[in-house]
Amino acid sequence: MSEFNITSAQYVTDPLNGKSDKLIKATINKTELWIPVDPDNRHYAEIQKQVAAKTLTIEEAD
């Protein structure tokens, strides 16, 4: 009973501080989302689960 179909994930660079370790831009269930690197966020938790299962890779920021 998987709830999420994640088709892409990439770190995002914050133009304010130049850092790219706080946000991930991902397409989940056909919707593009900016997802915080926060284990309490259900989308990030699912990304981590799929990365651990090696079914998803988070791309580096552009």
Added chain:
Amino acid sequence: MALSKILPASQSQFAGARNLVINGAAICSQRGASFTSSGVFPVDRFKMDKNGANITSTQNALTSGEPYDEGFRFSAKMATTSTDSNSANYYLLRHRIEAQNLASCGWNYTSSSSYITLSSWIKSSIAGTYYILIRTKDGTGQSYVHEYTLAANTWKKISFSMQGNSNITFNMDNGEGLEITFSPYLGTDFTSSSTTLNAWGAWNGSTGYGKDYAHDFGATSGSTFEITGVQLEVGDATPFEHEDYTTTLTKCRRYFLRYYGNESPNFPRWFNPAYANDCYMGGNFSFPVQMRATPSVSASVTYQNSDGLGTGDVSREGVNLYVLSTGAATISGAYITNNSSDHVTVDAEL
């Protein structure tokens, strides 16, 4: 009857915030009122997941019937629009409650002399036996399955109490503490004829959702299942705690928030007469209530003189949004329009 249950003659509703379920009357539907895909929220805080027949899930307007007479104007409804029969099929309406709301609700959940009660109006087009799964998520997850029967196309109010159990754990945090699952149908991949009813036990995995269903919701196009008046409370069942719309909406917005461009003065909309090449401009977008967790952000907006929208820092209190310019020259201004379909979505659901 306990003295606390005796009402003054002039009082028709018990006072206080008793209902641990948010939007149990299905009055808030920030995401829209009709969906055809899985993983959607036809009403706030109630998620529909399915595998099998095509489903339209809606915030359904009630115009008559017993729930209507008790003040309910909406239900969360699922309707099949095709047929599909398979042991791997499932159709679920789920509600998830924060652990800290359970830990601090007054239920002595490790004591068998203390109990909570779940009540709900339910209707289905298919007569038969159905199951509700209550599942805790902290510690060693526990589950409780309740069986009930429905006559076809007839509203029924179900109500049952669950005693505490020494194996139940709720952390005092913002994680998921308990899930209530209404299921019009589950294939045998998710059920077991040996499922124990009306008692807590360790969650046994995917076959713990209920006993085997004798009917198949997805076998007929046009099958319907709907719920309203969902209430989980400490102690005995009491009348549903009706709330004004704003109170319920504010509670829902801790988990999900959608601002439309033509409705909200808080909608991000920036104007800059000297917007240079390869730069951005943005602003802070404050949330009306603290979100449960740092939320995911998405946007569907129309731009003028911009190449896209981006997200900077985001917290439980707000987000920094910006518009981008990657053009070849300074442009005369960039902004997000106030189109009625434009919206920014913030999601911290469980």
